Amino acid sequence: MKEPLHLLVFTDLDGTLLDHDTYSWEAAGPAMDMCRELHIPIIIVSSKTRAEIDILRRKMDLSDPFVSENGGGIFFPVSSGDHTPPPDARLEGDLWRWSLGAEYPYLVQALREIRLELGWEIRGFSDMKVDEIIALTGLGPYEARLAAEREYDEPFEIVRPLNPDLSVLRVAAAQRKLSVVSGGRFFHLMGNCDKGVAVRKLIYWYRGLSGRRILTIALGDSENDLPMLKVADCPVFVRSRHQVPSPVKGLERIRVTDEPGPAGWNRTVLEILKNSGI
């Protein structure tokens, strides 16, 4: 008899499960319902904050663990059942928190130093009023406030120079044991964690729970998703309306969705589930 499989779905939010412009996940509804029916966890792995994801995952009726701020923290809802969280996790309210990334005050300080050192005009979330975050993201006032509750990752934009040499920026970050990644809307300054490290830790945790062979699907649309896609058995690049994906080394077997955002998510996840024989 074939060993039973335990499927896990890891997914980015913006431009992947959520529409880039409307932030709706409705088009992914059928595939999400099927995952719920088959008890397949949908694990959100996003550059968004804990505060933002916690509200979204409740609206989506998900009680699975989630990863915030590009792999900075993993959170386990207490309501997910009697699963034992990892020993390093701390209980905060109704979430267990497992920190992997650098702490926020250090990131804010480092971004200030880098700005001075390079002489660039850089604006981080910590420099912005909520109104500015609203204007840049299209989020409502409440959502923008949640987006500003940073713990492990400082999003920023480079105002000047117009065509910055990113290698210089990356060196300045590396000198502070930090890294810079580019997301859909912003650059992100963070510790040396990424979505791939967090996903690997979660796969290991699930393996300990179920003892079954794990098959992983991961879906993303940006550079910061690549470490997560490289870890997955079935990596999926979700097409964007705004850019055409270019081939990535180590990801030659990646699927690219025909449609952008949640519609592409839906069709591809349904196809993979059908072909997995579950």
Ligand SMILES: [Mg+2]
């Ligand atoms: Mg994205």
